[in-house]
Amino acid sequence: MKLNFEKMMYVKVLMMVIAIWFVPMTYSNGAEAPAGDVAEAPGTDTFNNDWYDARATFYGDIHGGDTQMGACGYGDLFKQGYGLATAALSPALFNDGYTCGACYEIMCTRDPQWCLPGSIKITATNLCPANYTKTTDIWCNPPQKHFDLSMPMFLKIAKYKAGVVPVRYRRVPCTKNGGVKFETSGNPYFLMILPYNVGGAGDINAMQIKGSTTGWINMRKNWGQHWTTNIVLTGQGLSFMVRTSDGVVKQFMNVAPNNWGFQQTFDGRINF
Numbered sequence: 001m002k003l004n005f006e007k008m009m010y011v012k013v014l015m016m017v018i019a020i021w022f023v024p025m026t027y028s029n030g031a032e033a034p035a036g037d038v039a040e041a042p043g044t045d046t047f048n049n050d051w052y053d054a055r056a057t058f059y060g061d062i063h064g065g066d067t068q069m070g071a072c073g074y075g076d077l078f079k080q081g082y083g084l085a086t087a088a089l090s091p092a093l094f095n096d097g098y099t100c101g102a103c104y105e106i107m108c109t110r111d112p113q114w115c116l117p118g119s120i121k122i123t124a125t126n127l128c129p130a131n132y133t134k135t136t137d138i139w140c141n142p143p144q145k146h147f148d149l150s151m152p153m154f155l156k157i158a159k160y161k162a163g164v165v166p167v168r169y170r171r172v173p174c175t176k177n178g179g180v181k182f183e184t185s186g187n188p189y190f191l192m193i194l195p196y197n198v199g200g201a202g203d204i205n206a207m208q209i210k211g212s213t214t215g216w217i218n219m220r221k222n223w224g225q226h227w228t229t230n231i232v233l234t235g236q237g238l239s240f241m242v243r244t245s246d247g248v249v250k251q252f253m254n255v256a257p258n259n260w261g262f263q264q265t266f267d268g269r270i271n272f
């Protein structure tokens with residue numbers, strides 16, 4: 001009990017320090033409401049080294065079919081660098097999409113009949129939705145922490161026949177190749193940016209955009225990892241400022257040229 005309390009206090013103080021430091025930056029351009037009303041649940045999606053209990057199942061087929069697209073807004077997971085090492089998170093872990101992009105190490109535990117030794121590392125790319133009409137296999141309903149793994153990843157830690165296994169998990173740094181990518185969509189009055197291939201903590205909790213002739217503009221998180229602004233930035237080069245859940249902020253300057261279009265992807269060149 002004592003340890004948990006101390007840990008909670010530590011996380012709270014850490015979050016306060018982050019908030020005090022970041023808020024002036026968030027409000028520096030008053031164009032939109034702050035992006036980061038960040039709902040963080042200590043002990044669930046906090047980027048630390050602790051192991052927690054959860055359960056795991058799998059979805060899709062051996063080639064990762066059904067795992068593409070999904071509630072984070074990512075598209076072709078192979079083209080985007082996530083490959084088969086992905087999972088759908090239950091709402092308790094998904095955190096309304098803020099946890100998309102986070103990386104976890106997962107091992108099967110306490111089930112000698114079904115568990116295989118070793119651990120896997122996955123990126124959160126989808127939601128395992130709650131279903132309140134179902135009466136069986138309701139693993140993803142709140143407040144349960146659950147990983148619906150791609151089939152190939154599940155088979156690395158448990159036997160196929162197990163169906164569902166108890167696991168332990170912890171957040172780990174995301175190792176990604178190359179820069180953070182920014183994909184444009186929407187329209188001139190509702191620009192959506194999907195950041196992906198994010199290293200470090202992997203999950204983003206605030207994002208700003210800057211046109212060549214504007215200051216930093218706060219973006220709002222729409223569904224999944226789509227961040228939006230209503231400020232028209234067509235014809236301007238685009239830069240981004242991204243804050244990951246561990247409080248690290250990086251600037252990606254002049255990522256898109258002034259003739260950028262919608263449904264295009266731009267390379268941020270650097271990563272976390």
Ligand SMILES: *[C@@H]1O[C@H](CO)[C@@H](O)[C@H](O)[C@H]1NC(C)=O
Pocket residue numbers: 131132133134
């Ligand atoms: C929830 O479960 C019921 C019963 O299995 C099923 O018919 C329904 O399609 C499910 N709903 C969703 C949103 O998955």
